[in-house]
Amino acid sequence: MGKRIGSTVFFENDVGIISVAATVGKKEHDGPLGSYFEDYSDDEFFGQKTFEKAESELQRLTAEKAIKKANLTCSDIDIIFGGDLLNQCVGSTFGLRDLNIPFAGVYGACSTMALSLSLAALMIEGGFASHSAAITSSHFCSAEKQFRFPLEYGSQRTPLAQWTVTGSGCAILKKSKSAPKIKSVTFGKITDLGITDINNMGAAMAPAAADTILSYFKDSGKTANDFDLILTGDLGFVGSKLLCEIMDMEDAPIWAAHDDCGKMIFERKSQDVHSGGSGCGCSASVLCAKIIPEMQKGIYKNILFCATGALMSPITTFQGESIPAIAHLINICME
Amino acid sequence: MGKRIGSTVFFENDVGIISVAATVGKKEHDGPLGSYFEDYSDDEFFGQKTFEKAESELQRLTAEKAIKKANLTCSDIDIIFGGDLLNQCVGSTFGLRDLNIPFAGVYGACSTMALSLSLAALMIEGGFASHSAAITSSHFCSAEKQFRFPLEYGSQRTPLAQWTVTGSGCAILKKSKSAPKIKSVTFGKITDLGITDINNMGAAMAPAAADTILSYFKDSGKTANDFDLILTGDLGFVGSKLLCEIMDMEDAPIWAAHDDCGKMIFERKSQDVHSGGSGCGCSASVLCAKIIPEMQKGIYKNILFCATGALMSPITTFQGESIPAIAHLINICME
Numbered sequence: 047m048g049k050r051i052g053s054t055v056f057f058e059n060d061v062g063i064i065s066v067a068a069t070v071g072k073k074e075h076d077g078p079l080g081s082y083f084e085d086y087s088d089d090e091f092f093g094q095k096t097f098e099k100a101e102s103e104l105q106r107l108t109a110e111k112a113i114k115k116a117n118l119t120c121s122d123i124d125i126i127f128g129g130d131l132l133n134q135c136v137g138s139t140f141g142l143r144d145l146n147i148p149f150a151g152v153y154g155a156c157s158t159m160a161l162s163l164s165l166a167a168l169m170i171e172g173g174f175a176s177h178s179a180a181i182t183s184s185h186f187c188s189a190e191k192q193f194r195f196p197l198e199y200g201s202q203r204t205p206l207a208q209w210t211v212t213g214s215g216c217a218i219l220k221k222s223k224s225a226p227k228i229k230s231v232t233f234g235k236i237t238d239l240g241i242t243d244i245n246n247m248g249a250a251m252a253p254a255a256a257d258t259i260l261s262y263f264k265d266s267g268k269t270a271n272d273f274d275l276i277l278t279g280d281l282g283f284v285g286s287k288l289l290c291e292i293m294d295m296e297d298a299p300i301w302a303a304h305d306d307c308g309k310m311i312f313e314r315k316s317q318d319v320h321s322g323g324s325g326c327g328c329s330a331s332v333l334c335a336k337i338i339p340e341m342q343k344g345i346y347k348n349i350l351f352c353a354t355g356a357l358m359s360p361i362t363t364f365q366g367e368s369i370p371a372i373a374h375l376i377n378i379c380m381e
Numbered sequence: 382m383g384k385r386i387g388s389t390v391f392f393e394n395d396v397g398i399i400s401v402a403a404t405v406g407k408k409e410h411d412g413p414l415g416s417y418f419e420d421y422s423d424d425e426f427f428g429q430k431t432f433e434k435a436e437s438e439l440q441r442l443t444a445e446k447a448i449k450k451a452n453l454t455c456s457d458i459d460i461i462f463g464g465d466l467l468n469q470c471v472g473s474t475f476g477l478r479d480l481n482i483p484f485a486g487v488y489g490a491c492s493t494m495a496l497s498l499s500l501a502a503l504m505i506e507g508g509f510a511s512h513s514a515a516i517t518s519s520h521f522c523s524a525e526k527q528f529r530f531p532l533e534y535g536s537q538r539t540p541l542a543q544w545t546v547t548g549s550g551c552a553i554l555k556k557s558k559s560a561p562k563i564k565s566v567t568f569g570k571i572t573d574l575g576i577t578d579i580n581n582m583g584a585a586m587a588p589a590a591a592d593t594i595l596s597y598f599k600d601s602g603k604t605a606n607d608f609d610l611i612l613t614g615d616l617g618f619v620g621s622k623l624l625c626e627i628m629d630m631e632d633a634p635i636w637a638a639h640d641d642c643g644k645m646i647f648e649r650k651s652q653d654v655h656s657g658g659s660g661c662g663c664s665a666s667v668l669c670a671k672i673i674p675e676m677q678k679g680i681y682k683n684i685l686f687c688a689t690g691a692l693m694s695p696i697t698t699f700q701g702e703s704i705p706a707i708a709h710l711i712n713i714c715m716e
Contacts, residue, residue, distance in 0.1 A: 049508070050459065050508070050509055050510060050511070053459075053483045055509045095700075096700055098696055098697065098700065099700065124385065124388075125568050129486075129488060131469075132694065132696075133468040133469070133694045133695070133696065134466075134468070134488070134490065134692065134693065134694035135488045135692075136692070136693065136694045136696070136697050139571060139692035139693075139705050139707075140692075140697060140702065140705065142571060143571040143573050143692075143705045145571075146570055146571075147570065148388045148568035148569060148570055149568070149569070149570060149571050149707060150487070150489075150496060150499075150500070150568055150709075151464075151487060151488040151489050151496070151692075151707075152485070152486060152487055152488065153464060153469070153470045153486040153487065153488045154485075154486050155469065161485060161486070164485075165485070165500065168503070168504075168507060168509055169503075171507065171509075172503060172506065172507030172509070173384070173385070174385055174390045174503060174506075174507070175385060176385070233460050233483035233484070233485055234483060234484070235481055235482065235483055235484060236474060236477060236478040236480075236481075236484050238478050357469065357470075357471070357474035357475075357478075357486075358469065358471065358474075359467065359468045359469035359471045360468070361433055361467075361468065361471070362433065362471050362475060365430075365431055365433065365434065367475065370474050370475065370478045372474075372484060372486075374485075
């Protein structure tokens, strides 16, 4: 049974990530990580008629693939934690409705993969489930329409804006000695330093990432030197730089081990993505398509996965509010 | 450590609800349960300038009250699970942002109190937290504006519509032998029988409630006779009748023990609420203001709390989709 220190629960059981799957859109497949994404669609519709139905289909395909890769069926999964960016999380609820798996909806904006994965891991650690699953998605077209402008407007994007990834990632967990293991989870606090620029999510989220990483370092007694990789979700180029600066100021430098899914998934200039990728599907697809498989190959032994989310809505922005943010952190290890 | 059978986790520890608080609006205070609601606002604004800020304030007040009633401070709470009906769950994220408590966002539409309470309870059962909290809210004005029409339109409501409760409920959990104890939690599956009438949520949610209650009866070997009260969240008058009919057809009658928060909170005719109350705040405020305190007084010994949620969004309805629903169930007992 896990042991809690501060905001972190340290696991005593071997909570293994036994299967992962990711599905992405064409732009993500065309990017630098294209060779890692075996499942993708050549258009934004995934065979559906609307962007929202496409996002649900993205989740359904990804969940079914992950379950199949684990040699399981839906009836083997005791609980699935899922969420997304769409109002009322309909990417998840419509995507997963036919799977007949007990469902717990979560919302953490772009931090959702870390949140769903943390809770799915606690279900295994506590003996509350034999198999659990964590999933999330985002879709460029459904997100732009909902959070910014309909694509048909052809609005110009600002220099610090990020590009919402069309993608989904799903992980299946069970007790396992051989798979990459979740060793601890750290739940973040809501952090709001007063950023109001809705086109600069990285700046709003960087302090939340710093707060959670610092909490984990304090709770665990570890430093950046203990890890091959400290992977943030989607701070992008601007937010990543800010995070490294904050960590330097806090005398806990991470830049030597740090990378960010939002920086990795697109080629910044040729793909015209400004500050990089964003959206729950960004960190979910990079974690599930690249990082976990590379841990299985021995490329990474001990990593921190810290996904960050901006917790505003268009209406709070219209009402002049600043942008609260959160980050949840997971330590994944091959030992 | 809990033992899972089917969709249900049975607890082995004494996971107690040590403190509850609820806050409601004027209409709820004017209703039949008015004497149970000691904290209420005489207008819909709770001292704020917008309906959305009012809903956040409702959560903040309720969380702080519950924590204070437990003789705790925010720093004693290891994790709070919260969610609401607003896009991107901003009722919770803005309401709780200044509390500095590790936060896990959940989304289950009107089932949210059962979802947040289940997860908060598992944190205690697993030893992952010393104190955990569960909260949710809804607000008539912010919900009407978002899901139906701006109030200024003065739109006529259809006969089967429900009235979204302005209310919030919060529960604080820790290991305790004397408090009402959570004995098990059952996570529901998404159920969709093809209902498309967005003004008849009760019909969409009743099959989900039946599915989860039947799962629990199967997992536990119990029947309705084992309980003083089987309390559904907000099926209202129409959905409650349908649920009892489904349970009769399944040879698992519950009508003798059944009641519904959506039926209890308003006086149907004089308060002009058509099919009754709804919204996450409905079951949360009734559970926290009336039911748990009455358990402490010995009025109820053993109850099932089953909150139901309709998992659509306005956009899925506009796209011709039916309404998926879910219900999560908690057994609460004084023994």
